[in-house]
Every structure is written in C-alpha cells, then in structure tokens.
Amino acid sequence: MPLEEIRPIETDLAGLGPVELVLIKEGDRKGNARFRGLLDRYHPLGSGPLCGAQLRYLVRCRQGYLGALAFSAPAWRVAARDRYIGWDEPTRAERLGQVVNNSRFLILPQVRAPNLASHVLGRAMRRLASDWEARYGIRPVLAETYVEADRRGSCYRAANWRMVGQTRGRGRQDHHRRRSSSPKGVYLYPLCRDWRDRLGGQAPGPKAMGQSQGAQEQDWTDEEFGAVELGDVRLNRRLRQLARDLYGSPQAQLPQACGSRAKTKAAYRFLDNKRVKLDTLLTAHHEATARRMSEASVVLAVQDSTSLNYSAHPLTEGLGPLNTRADQSIGLWMHDTLAFTPEGVPLGLIDVQVWARDPAQQGKRATRHQRPLEEKESLKWLKSYRAASALAQRLEQTRVVSVGDREADLYELFVEAAQTAGGADILVRANRTRRMTAEHGHLWDYMSQMPAAGELRLKIPRRGNQGAREAKMAVRHAPVTLKAPRRKSELPEVTLWAVWSKEVDAPEGVRPLEWMLLTTAPVETFEQACERIDWYTTRWQIEVYHRTLKSGCKIEERQLGSADRIEACLAIDLVVAWRIHHLSRLGRETPDVPCTAYFEEAQWQALMAFTDRTPTPPKAPPTLREAMRRVAGLGGFLGRKCDGEPGTKSLWLGLQRLDDITAAFVVFTGRSPPGVQRIYG
Structure with missing residues (x-):
C-alpha cells in the first residue's frame, strides 16, 4: 500500500x-x-x-x-x-x-x-x-x-x-x-x-561488572547527563565538560574549575542560555536514578528542605527572603528527594524544587489556615510524593517509600497516599497528636495503651557534649484510623499504621529519644516495626548530602549574578554532590570491588605512587575501600582505629588533590591522561 x-x-x-x-x-x-x-x-x-x-x-x-x-x-x-x-x-x-x-x-x-x-x-x-x-x-x-x-x-x-x-x-x-x-x-x-x-x-564477579569493555568506554557524565536534550550538540558537550570540571574541583569557583579563560566564558554562556534550566538538566539523572532503583527491592525516597544563603552576594538578581524581615538574609529554598537503599547507599535524585520567596508574602503566617494547600509551600511534600509514586507505578518490582520528617506531617499527604493505587508508601514522623475515633481518643494516648512489642537498641552518635551511646527503645505498633482536622472536615478518615519507639532508662540529664512514625506500609509484627524504624534512620543521610552540597561543592559561594544562573549550576552541583556521597557509601557497602569500578587507571596509579612515595605503582589495582581511604587521607583523614570510615568532607578534599596529582603523574610518566570514567551503581 x-x-x-x-x-x-x-x-x-x-x-x-x-x-x-x-x-x-x-x-x-x-x-x-x-x-x-x-x-x-x-x-x-x-x-x-x-x-x-x-x-x-x-x-x-x-x-x-x-x-x-x-x-x-x-x-x-x-x-x-x-x-x-x-x-x-x-x-x-x-x-x-x-x-x-x-x-x-x-x-x-x-x-x-x-x-x-x-x-x-x-x-x-x-x-x-x-x-x-x-x-x-x-x-x-x-x-x-x-x-x-x-x-x-x-x-x-x-x-x-x-x-x-x-x-x-x-x-x-x-x-x-x-x-x-x-x-x-x-x-x-x-x-x-x-x-x-x-x-x-x-x-x-565485581571485575566483570565493573570492568566490562562498554563500561570502560563510558563517561560518568554520559550516564548522568548524556540523555539531556538541549537542542544543540554543542550545548550537550558543554554540559558534560562543565560537570567534569566541577567534579574535578568541587570547592573551586567557576573560573578555577574551568581552568582557562576560554572555558570559563563558555561556561557562563552555557548558564545564560534560555534552554539551560534546572529541570531540563536533571532529566537524564532522574532516569539514571530510576534505573538504579529498578535493581533494588526497596527504595527510600527521602525528602527534605534546605535554604541556600546568598546574603554575601546581595546584588544577585532573583533572590528572596529566607527567614524573617529582621533577619534580612536572602537566597533560595530547595526541596529535594534523594533515593536510598535501606542500607543507606544513595541512588540519585528523583525530584528537585527550587524557588525564591516573594517578599510581599512575608508576614502571612497568621492566615495560613485560611489559604488552600495549593497556595502554601507545604505543597512541596505532595509534589515529592507524586514523583515517588510515579516511579513506584513504573517500577513494579521495586517498593518505593516516601520518607519525611515532622514537617511532612500533613493530613492531605496521608489522604493522597491512601488513595493512590499502586503508589509509593509513606513513612512520616508525627509532629502532633491527631484525633482518632471517639472510642480511641488521640494518637499518643491510644498508643500509650498498647503493650510494648519488644525492645530495640539503637547506636546514637556523638552530639555536641553528649558522647556516643546505645539507646534502649521500647517499641509499640498498631493500626490507627485518623480523623480529619476540624478545619478540614471535608477530608475522609485515613487508616495508617503507627510505630511508637521511646527510650527507656535514658542517662541522667539526657532527653529520652522518642519517635512516632505513621506509615501506609503494614506493620503487623515486631520485626516489621523495627524495619520501619531502620528505614526512618536513613533520613539523616539527606542532611549529610546537603552538607556535602554546601561545604563540599560550595554552592552558596557561587558568584553567578542571577538566580537563573545559580539554578542551572545547581543542577550540576547536585549530581556532583550525589556522586561524592555515593563514593563514601560505596566503599563501605562493597569494599572489595576493584577501584577500577570508580577510578581511571591513571588516577589509581597516581594515587598509589604518591601515597607510597614510589615512582612505580603496583600492577594490580587496589580495592575500592583501600583507594577511598587513601583519597580521604589526601583530604586529612587520619585512618586511626577510632576514626571509622571516611566521611564526605575528607573525600571531596582528597578528590580535589587527586585531580592535581594525576595531572602531574601523567606529565612526568608519559601515561595517557584519564579521558573517561566508569559507570557505577
């Protein structure tokens, strides 16, 4: 025909x-x-x-x-x-x-x-x-x-x-x-x-998975940014080049990271391009994250907010107030959702929201109960949940759980989660007691009547003047039916599971730990209750990630002149910060994988030669854990028995030094420079 x-x-x-x-x-x-x-x-x-x-x-x-x-x-x-x-x-x-x-x-x-x-x-x-x-x-x-x-x-x-x-x-x-x-x-x-x-x-084995020919010829920026379509191959190339430069020097300002005047001018032109938007730049990374999520049976989509303070750059266009009028600080707000395995390995971002507050809206907190949710910043929690639910419906073999702190204690979120077929579960720490049916009273009162299902011991890290300790937690769990708040009586009742863990025999002068968790994931046994608590303990990892973004990538020190430029650069910095955080966890979860799963040949050879003080590196690459600890050593990690494993701060400082060491190693040995880096995850 x-x-x-x-x-x-x-x-x-x-x-x-x-x-x-x-x-x-x-x-x-x-x-x-x-x-x-x-x-x-x-x-x-x-x-x-x-x-x-x-x-x-x-x-x-x-x-x-x-x-x-x-x-x-x-x-x-x-x-x-x-x-x-x-x-x-x-x-x-x-x-x-x-x-x-x-x-x-x-x-x-x-x-x-x-x-x-x-x-x-x-x-x-x-x-x-x-x-x-x-x-x-x-x-x-x-x-x-x-x-x-x-x-x-x-x-x-x-x-x-x-x-x-x-x-x-x-x-x-x-x-x-x-x-x-x-x-x-x-x-x-x-x-x-x-x-x-x-x-x-x-x-x-790890070698076959980390060293396949295809993986060797792939660049990590191709994995995280390769599918971005900016309508011009030159823009696509510039995006990946800029990502490599920022990863090579995460703490450097743009001119220092780019390394030349021509590349710096090209970077500024790239950030000024109208096609270069945060959402567009992150599309490929979101898809790469989804691929990594598809390989896990359970994924925790942890969401949280953080402020980006640019008060030191008051002439930057498009910023808004961060706190009160008296505070006078200006900048941007960001609400991001980072996917983790239950073991705490970060898989990547699935949702990022960035905005500047309107100065004219300051002082309207008193009218918050009269305004619909769509007009409040609280909508960010539902947007993140919807992104997690879209992935849950797409990745049928993966259970996705949206995790939020006490700020996520929104009744509208509970309703949407209960009514979304095939969507993500939620796991939220309760911020307030809630009404239940007349016979059950209020949430905290009802849960206090439940017998303890068992005791759980949690390792609490050092905080301020309080040393590290082990907390003994009494755990209670039960299904609960919550009634809508009186101001939202049109909303239906919601049935969830509550898990209440409270510290017993806390040291004198120490406030006992207490978590009331609400979830749509069934909790019918003590083991399931402990699993939900373990899931929630992963939430602090997103705070580590935010610290990596601010202290490691120095995003708040970017002098880019406008909020649009900052957002475009932020998209790249977000992925760079994730990659650094991923390395710190990867070395703990898969310590015996060859370091070639992450480092180029010239990089690990330069690292070994420099740290061993010998011009001839070993023939066989070290394990990822050994390489990671040596990199962290370049950043100030001492590696004593009491130090544990390296954190992100010593890693990002070490990676920056390794970039210069590798360049010198290539010059003096005549070896090929690292052109590409492996895909991992």
Whole structure:
C-alpha cells in the first residue's frame, strides 16, 4: 500500500496526548504493509528480514503514526551478554529462547517530542512478556538490543536499559571471522526480578561488572547527563565538560574549575542560555536514578528542605527572603528527594524544587489556615510524593517509600497516599497528636495503651557534649484510623499504621529519644516495626548530602549574578554532590570491588605512587575501600582505629588533590591522561 505523507509534529509528550502501541496481528496485511513502509523508508536497516519469532508494533497518537518497533529472536552468541548473564555453553543453548531481541526501533524524523523514545520503550517493556507469551507460549525474561558505536543509545539508557559491553564487530553471517561490521553497544533490560535465575546464569564477579569493555568506554557524565536534550550538540558537550570540571574541583569557583579563560566564558554562556534550566538538566539523572532503583527491592525516597544563603552576594538578581524581615538574609529554598537503599547507599535524585520567596508574602503566617494547600509551600511534600509514586507505578518490582520528617506531617499527604493505587508508601514522623475515633481518643494516648512489642537498641552518635551511646527503645505498633482536622472536615478518615519507639532508662540529664512514625506500609509484627524504624534512620543521610552540597561543592559561594544562573549550576552541583556521597557509601557497602569500578587507571596509579612515595605503582589495582581511604587521607583523614570510615568532607578534599596529582603523574610518566570514567551503581 502507498505510504501516506507524514505531517511534522513538534510538541512535548503532553501535547501528543495518549501514545498507543498497536500490536500487529498475524495475517494483518494492512498493518504489516504500513510497518514495512515506515521501516523501509526511514530506518537505515529497513524492515528486515527479521530472524525467527517476532512481534511488530506501530506507535501512534491522535495526530497520526509516530514510529514502529519490532522484537525477534536473539543473537545466538554474544560474549558480553553471555558473560553478564553468567552462561556456560549448554545453559545458553537451553535457555536462549527466553531472551528477545529489540531488532528495530524507529521514531519518525518528522516527530520531535523530547523523551518520546524512552517513553515508548518503557511502555513496550511493560507489555512485551505478556504479548510474546500470548503468541508463542514462552514468557521471555530478558530483552536485548545492539546500538551502533556512533550513537549514544540515550533513549535506551533513559528507559533503564543497561549497557553491558560491546560486540566484536561480527555479524550473524560472519563465519570466517572477518569482522566486517562495526562494533555495537550491547544493552539488556530484565523483564522480571529473578531473570538471571530463570536463565540459569551466575552473577558475575565485581571485575566483570565493573570492568566490562562498554563500561570502560563510558563517561560518568554520559550516564548522568548524556540523555539531556538541549537542542544543540554543542550545548550537550558543554554540559558534560562543565560537570567534569566541577567534579574535578568541587570547592573551586567557576573560573578555577574551568581552568582557562576560554572555558570559563563558555561556561557562563552555557548558564545564560534560555534552554539551560534546572529541570531540563536533571532529566537524564532522574532516569539514571530510576534505573538504579529498578535493581533494588526497596527504595527510600527521602525528602527534605534546605535554604541556600546568598546574603554575601546581595546584588544577585532573583533572590528572596529566607527567614524573617529582621533577619534580612536572602537566597533560595530547595526541596529535594534523594533515593536510598535501606542500607543507606544513595541512588540519585528523583525530584528537585527550587524557588525564591516573594517578599510581599512575608508576614502571612497568621492566615495560613485560611489559604488552600495549593497556595502554601507545604505543597512541596505532595509534589515529592507524586514523583515517588510515579516511579513506584513504573517500577513494579521495586517498593518505593516516601520518607519525611515532622514537617511532612500533613493530613492531605496521608489522604493522597491512601488513595493512590499502586503508589509509593509513606513513612512520616508525627509532629502532633491527631484525633482518632471517639472510642480511641488521640494518637499518643491510644498508643500509650498498647503493650510494648519488644525492645530495640539503637547506636546514637556523638552530639555536641553528649558522647556516643546505645539507646534502649521500647517499641509499640498498631493500626490507627485518623480523623480529619476540624478545619478540614471535608477530608475522609485515613487508616495508617503507627510505630511508637521511646527510650527507656535514658542517662541522667539526657532527653529520652522518642519517635512516632505513621506509615501506609503494614506493620503487623515486631520485626516489621523495627524495619520501619531502620528505614526512618536513613533520613539523616539527606542532611549529610546537603552538607556535602554546601561545604563540599560550595554552592552558596557561587558568584553567578542571577538566580537563573545559580539554578542551572545547581543542577550540576547536585549530581556532583550525589556522586561524592555515593563514593563514601560505596566503599563501605562493597569494599572489595576493584577501584577500577570508580577510578581511571591513571588516577589509581597516581594515587598509589604518591601515597607510597614510589615512582612505580603496583600492577594490580587496589580495592575500592583501600583507594577511598587513601583519597580521604589526601583530604586529612587520619585512618586511626577510632576514626571509622571516611566521611564526605575528607573525600571531596582528597578528590580535589587527586585531580592535581594525576595531572602531574601523567606529565612526568608519559601515561595517557584519564579521558573517561566508569559507570557505577
């Protein structure tokens, strides 16, 4: 059939309306003809032939057809894929039928809609296993695809596919090993959580996971910023270069970090560009965070607010008051949500809100009860929860829990969490007692009547003049039904679980610890109550992250002239601060991983040569823990038995020194400079 002319479409995802994947049924001549017409006309490989079993889809919206994609039989043997799965030859031959190849993917060149490609891939992955099983009776557990070396594969990374290596440049028909085709990136996407077990594979060791060929050729900025679309490849390159510069010198001002007048001018022009906005710059990092979240069974989305004080730069445009009129401090407010594993490893940001307060709104606290929530800053908690819920609905194998301190004790948040199907759970520390049903009275009174389910011991770090100690906590838990506040009587009742932990036998002169936690996650046993308390103790990590951002990246000392510039630079500093914080936790959680999972060869060799005071570094790289402690030593960490593991402050200071040490090492030894750094996480 003749292919009708496709009209150009330029809009965002919302402007497209619902995007539909139409599965072409067997025997559908019209659908197959349209599929072949689109692929033959617009795809460099054409429409086929495709190998073996296959599914074909058309992508359309109310404005017309947007593209097409196809899935077919997998490649017979791919070293990078098979190594990552952990296959031997017999197992590969037996289980290969559970792998499906995304052999074609096309978004029409006339269609310009940011994030459309990753959106389509995400929708396809959610239905692929069921569609394949319905047609062929086999449920696949892993999808694969191969991306040309001259393409970044941004849409696949944004849709949470993982690059595990590269092919060797041999095609299906290369029986004589001539390697006539170019190497391609190997990308995989698990379709279920236990995919490796179902494929009979063995999890690769740290070296295989941290040192694959594809990972070695990837730059961390490509992982965190590579999928950002600024409409100009020069802007995209400048973004990644600026991120590298700020990471190399996190405490330096922009001119010092850039290293030359030309790069500094280019950085200022970049920050002045109207396309460069905080939300836009963080899109790729949000997607990379989602990919890391998909590999965890439980993720804690911790949200908190912090002020950014620029009172030392009063001529900066676009700032607002931070506190009271008498205080006179000016700056910006930020409310961010950082994802953690229950062990405290930061996975990345999922939501960032930045704003300047309007001076005309000062003094309106007295009218807060008369204003709707939409007109208050408190709405920030619901926005963050909605971002967490969107990920919970998208990552069906991951439980997402939104964690907030006492400021998040909002009845509207409880209602929304209870009414959001498939959304994130909440875990909030109660700030006030709340009304319950008439027979139960108020929250604290009701919980005090519950028998203690057990005792939990918590290690309390040193605070001020109070030394470190171990607190013995009595734990109570029960389901509770809360009534709406009297001023919000139109809201429904909400049933939650309460976990009350209170310190017993506290030392004299020390205020006993007490936490009343409210959550939508069921708490039916003492073990579950202890788990919810452990989840909440992770919340303090976001305060460490904020300290890293302010003291490590010196964001409050940026002299950029306007709030718009500050916000654009803040987007990069947020990711840099996360990466430093991630390193400090990674060295504790995976200490025996080779340091090449994080450091370039020239970097670890320079580190070892400098700290050992020898011109010849060892042949084998140290573990990540050893390298991290040596880097921290450059930043003032003493490494005594009583010092524990390094913190973020000594790490960021050490990383800054390591950057200069590596540059000198390269000059005096003639080794290749570090060009790229590994993906991790």
